Amino acid sequence: MRNSVIEVYKGVTLVIHTFFLKLILHREEKTMKNNVATDIIERMRNGERISETAPELLCNEIENTRRLIAELNTGYHTPDEIRAILERIWGQQLDSTVRMFPPFYTALGKMTMVGKEVFINFGCTFLDQGGITLEDGVFVGPGVKIATEGHPEEPERRHSLITSPVVIRRNAWIGAGAIILPGVTVGENAIVAAGAIVKKDVADNTIVAGIPARYIRHINT
DSSP states (O other), X not given: OHHXXXXXXXHHHHHXXXXXXXXXXXXXXXXXXXXXXXXXXXXXXXXXXXXXXXXXXXXXXXXXXXXXXXXXXXXXXXHHHHHHHHHHHHTSOOOTTOEEXXXXXXXXXXXXXXXXXXXXXXXXXXXXXXXXXXXXXXXXXXXXXXXXXXXXXXXGGTTSOEEOOEEEOTTOEEOTTOEEOTTOEEOTTOEEOTTOEEOSOBOTTEEEETTTTEEEEEOOO
């Protein structure tokens, strides 16, 4: 009887030890993946293109962002609550002057950098793997789409991704429904008219409009 009890005790102890060992290994693996994912984001922010080397980690980051986007776009949130969620999506501390009206859509999020006194209106979409920078005082109208990602035209290469950063300079205003394409810099104080599709840089203190966007005039000063 005594031997049977000892054997049962050994078996239970082994199960417990195995459980905790697996738990520790799982936590260590998760921590390692988080560290690698953070490293990849930093490399991307420094201009390095990450593609086939870590698709699973990027997919995990995108899935995490999707969960945060669902939280942002569900129910009512105060301005402070919105900023708190955006800080998790964008991976940066935001100034108290940053305002957004959800819904908002993005996939990665960690490649977007936002300055002070930025306002983003309803229904905007940021595809930011190439990097999006909104400098201080930028206004983004409702339904604006900023894309830093594209694909090669050749069918055999179309599953790969081409990225190029978008920079919106200080005090620029992007009108409702405008689309900013990869590689574009919108200059300081510039205005992009509603519905414009911008595929070339916009000079400081100018207004552009149309499809594709063309120079209209300099702004009134």
